[in-house]
Amino acid sequence: MNSGTSHISIAIDGPSGAGKSTMADRLGREFGFLHVDTGAMYRAVGLAVKRRGIDVKDREAVEALCGELDIRAELSENGQRTVLNGEDVSKAIRENSVSAYASAVAAYPGVRAFLLELQRETARTQNVIMDGRDIGTVVLPDAGIKIYLTASARSRAKRRFDELRERGEAVDEEEILREIEARDRADSTREIAPLTRHPDAVLADTSWLSFEEGYSLLRKIVAEELDRVR
Numbered sequence: 622m623n624s625g626t627s628h629i630s631i632a633i634d635g636p637s638g639a640g641k642s643t644m645a646d647r648l649g650r651e652f653g654f655l656h657v658d659t660g661a662m663y664r665a666v667g668l669a670v671k672r673r674g675i676d677v678k679d680r681e682a683v684e685a686l687c688g689e690l691d692i693r694a695e696l697s698e699n700g701q702r703t704v705l706n707g708e709d710v711s712k713a714i715r716e717n718s719v720s721a722y723a724s725a726v727a728a729y730p731g732v733r734a735f736l737l738e739l740q741r742e743t744a745r746t747q748n749v750i751m752d753g754r755d756i757g758t759v760v761l762p763d764a765g766i767k768i769y770l771t772a773s774a775r776s777r778a779k780r781r782f783d784e785l786r787e788r789g790e791a792v793d794e795e796e797i798l799r800e801i802e803a804r805d806r807a808d809s810t811r812e813i814a815p816l817t818r819h820p821d822a823v824l825a826d827t828s829w830l831s832f833e834e835g836y837s838l839l840r841k842i843v844a845e846e847l848d849r850v851r
C-alpha cells in the first residue's frame with residue numbers, strides 16, 4: 622500500500638517490447654486499476670521533437686521544449702489515449718521512427734523531471750497500474766506490487782516484427798533486433814533512472830510463452846500480490 626494513502630499501485634517495469642503496455646491495459650480492466658503507460662509520455666515528447674525538427678542530441682533545446690508541451694494520458698474505450706497539446710497522438714507515437722527519439726529524450730534529466738510529476742500526480746488519487754522502466758524504482762517506490770516483465774531480445778524482436786508487418790510497415794527482423802538491443806543498452810546504462818529490476822519486483826519472463834500464457838502468468842502474480850497487500 623502507498624504510504625499515507627489507501628491507494629494501491631502496481632508498478633510494471635521491463636525492457637521495450639516485453640508486452641508491458643498491452644498486458645497492463647488488460648490487467649487494469651480485469652482488476653479495476655487505471656492503466657498508465659509512461660512510455661507513451663516519453664514517446665509524445667519524442668514525437669514533438671521530431672515534428673519540430675529539433676536536434677534530439679541538443680539536450681537544452683529538448684528540455685526547453687517540455688515547457689511548451691501539455692501531455693495528457695486519458696482513459697478511452699480503447700485504453701489509454703495520449704493527447705499532446707490537444708491532439709490525439711495515440712497512433713502517431715507508435716510509429717517505429719518515434720522509438721529512437723523517445724529513448725534519446727528519456728535520458729535527459731529535465732524531460733524525466735517533467736514527466737515524473739505528471740506520473741506521480743496520476744497515482745496520488747487513484748489505484749493505478751503503471752508501466753515503464755523506472756516505476757518501481759523511482760516513480761512509485763512505495764508501490765505495494767512490483768513486477769519486472771521481460772523476455773529475450775530475440776523473442777521481443779520477433780513479436781515486434783509480426784506486429785509491424787501486420788500493420789503494413791515494411792521492416793527487417795534483424796534490424797528490429799539490433800534496434801531493440803540498442804534501446805536495451807541505452808535504457809539500462811543511462812545515468813538517470815536506468816532500467817533495472819527492483820529487488821522486491823516479482824520476475825516474469827515470457828520468452829517462451831504465448832501472449833495468453835504470459836497474461837495468465839501475470840494475472841496469477843497480480844492476484845497473489847493483491848491478496849498479500851490487501
Ligand code: DC
Binds near residue numbers: 659660720723724804
Ligand atoms: O515502453 P516504450 O517503448 O513505449 O518506451 C519508449 C521509451 O521511453 C523507451 O526507450 C524508454 C523510455 N521510458 C523511460 O525511460 N522510462 C519510462 N518509465 C518509460 C519509458
